[in-house]
Amino acid sequence: MDGPGHGDAALSAPTLTAREAGLVGCRQCTRVCEAADERCPRCGARLSSRDPGALQRVWAWWLAGALLFIPANTYPMLITSTVGRASEATIVGGVIELLHYGSYGVAGIVFFASVMIPVGKFVAIAYLAILVQRGHRTKPKHLLHLFEFVEWIGRWSMIDVFVVAILVALVQFDLIATINPGIAAVCFALSVVFTMLSALSFDSRAIWDRIKTLSND
Template sequence: MVGTGQREKLNALTARDAGLVGCRHCTRVWPMETEICARCGGALESRDRTSLQRVWAWALVGMLFYIPANLYPMLITKTVGRASEATIVGGVIELIHHHAYAVAGIVFFASVVIPVGKFVAIGYLAYAVRKPHGIKPKRLLHLYEAVEWIGRWSMIDVFVVAILVALVQFNLLATINPGIAAVCFALSVVFTMLSALSFDSRRIWDEIETLSDETPS
């Protein structure tokens, strides 16, 4: 049995049902036969059929770059002729040893929790919209919006490296240089953001139509 409130949600009218198509760039709605948005000039299509392929491709490349970002040094510090290297996790452990728990928590959250969480969330979204499921579309939309919003904060580790490199340059006394992991991490973040941007969020609402068709009257 389907409750009245749930049935109303399942029978919600979508733009495609109404013969309309929305622009993904400026959100203006046009008749279905319109090919170009008159407001922003963007191409109009009811659904991006290559969306999932691009989502998986960008996400896979992002994961490939994330592996060396954690294996290779993020910072190379030289003090009085002695050099030391620190990976992301190694830097977090060193901060904990120096009792900088707040900074260690921020770095760990921004450099490990957020990137891994984004990979999982994007993969979950791309997999969920492939076939009918029992997940509420609004819940998936909130997850997608969270992934899109939180993506910018993944660069905090790269910003810290850039600031340290710019500030700590005392020739033979002390210098800090970015390691190869900094480049890999930045590329991983960029590719993950491209993966999230490639996802056609309109496909989330197709599930309402599917469930509505299968719901007995």
């Protein structure tokens, strides 16, 4: 029978990482290989225990996406022409107009997908990158769950661009009514793509390096 403090000691014991065990995972086919191998025996991809340039790419794509997110919200997303009269609508302006017409559900979806999700992704990616740079005492599994969530939700940020594309394709009635995309649609699409590339550039394996450094203090 285990002693009274045996369970607590087991929980506080340091975790043996794959790097310490002399193993490395292939980022292409996920096979676990020997650290001495230069290439994966299954797919032939080059093996690397850590990506030394990952954080630089993360911040570069993050900054590009953040800069484009500003004009995406200040310039018009849609330009509507009705009987010779043109009107422009930004993302937030479109949400306010939907609220004015009583379409609360649609307004909530547009606001969540076009504002809340992109901003949340910027915050989450920056949070992960800063922790990996400076060290942390957060449980690695929580950070990994956050990283996986950021990767999964990234595709839903494009819903506003899809709506614009559908409206532009359907509403083309010459002088009666036409809808054209504004410059914000291009900026928003590029911002989403850049933040997705930023998340994909993040090397989640580096989370374990910083937690180990702090545990030895």
